[in-house]
Each structure stands twice: as structure tokens, then as C-alpha cells.
Amino acid sequence: MQIAIVIPKVAAQDTINYPVSIARNSVYLELGGNGLWYSVNYDKIFSLKEKVGFSGRIGFSYLQSQDTISIIIPVTASYLFGKKNNFFELGGGPLFFRDFKVDISLLRF
Numbered sequence: 001m002q003i004a005i006v007i008p009k010v011a012a013q014d015t016i017n018y019p020v021s022i023a024r025n026s027v028y029l030e031l032g033g034n035g036l037w038y039s040v041n042y043d044k045i046f047s048l049k050e051k052v053g054f055s056g057r058i059g060f061s062y063l064q065s066q067d068t069i070s071i072i073i074p075v076t077a078s079y080l081f082g083k084k085n086n087f088f089e090l091g092g093g094p095l096f097f098r099d100f101k102v103d104i105s106l107l108r109f
Contacts, residue, residue, distance in 0.1 A: 022045065022048065022085055023045075024044065024045040024048070025042075025043070025044050025045075026042075026043045027040070027041065027042050027043075028040075028041055028043070029041075030059065033074075034059060034074035034076065034095060035059050035060070035061030035072050035074050036061060036063070036072060037061065037063060038061055039059035039060060039061040039072065039074055040059060040060050040061070041057055041058070041059035041060075041074075042057065042058055042059070043055060043056070043057040044056055044057075045080070048080065050083075051081060051082065051083060052079070052080065052081050053079075053080035053081070053087065054077070054078070054079060054080065055077075055078045055080060055089070055091075056075075056076065056077050056078070057074070057075070057076040057077075057078070057093075058073065058074070058075050058076075059072075059073065059074045059075075060072075060073055061073075061074075067101060067102055067103070068099050068100065068101060068102065069099070069100045069102055070097065070098070070099050070100075071097075071098050071100075072095065072096070072097050072098075073095070073096040073097075074093070074094075074095050074096075075093045075094055075095075075096070076091050076092065076093040077091055077092070077093055078090065078091025079091060
């Protein structure tokens with residue numbers, strides 16, 4: 001008498017390689033970053049190859065105190081390097097800052 005035992009191959013993880021999709025355009029709210037208290041930013045990846053890439057970002061922040069309105073525009077250029085969808089970002093750029101004095105008595109009706 002012979003008994004045959006068939007054991008199928010069992011794997012703990014799926015081994016199918018899915019294509020990696022990276023968002024090349026994004027809009028987001030940043031708290032406590034380049035725009036001081038907050039900023040709304042647009043980020044774009046211009047070039048992304050297998051191990052290196054280049055991106056840029058521009059933001060906008062509006063702050064108001066008793067008699068001053070502040071407009072802040074952070075601009076950043078970044079170099080990306082890494083593999084697949086994991087990248088290290090190294091960048092920098094200027095912060096454009098402008099204050100406007102407002103006479104509150106002119107705003108009252």
C-alpha cells in the first residue's frame with residue numbers, strides 16, 4: 001500500500017511585483033513649516049529616473065494681526081535620490097515675505 005501526500009507551495013507574502021506609481025503633482029497644507037504657521041503648497045516632480053529626481057514647490061501663507069497683513073511665499077527646489085518609491089529629499093530655497101500696514105479705522109463702517 002502506498003500513500004502519496006501532495007503539499008502545495010505556500011507563501012506568506014504575495015510575490016507579484018506591482019508597478020510603482022508616484023504622484024508627480026500634489027497640493028497640501030503644511031503646518032509649522034516654511035510658511036511659519038501654515039502654508040498651502042503645490043509640489044511637482046519634474047524629472048524622476050530610477051535613482052535620482054528633481055522637484056519644485058511653491059506655497060502661500062496669509063497672516064493677519066491687529067494692524068498688519070503678512071503674505072509669505074516659500075519656494076523650494078529639491079534633489080531626490082533613492083530607489084523605486086523611497087527617496088531622500090535634499091533641497092532649499094528662498095522665502096518671500098511681505099508685510100502691509102493697515103489702518104483699521106478705514107475698515108470700520
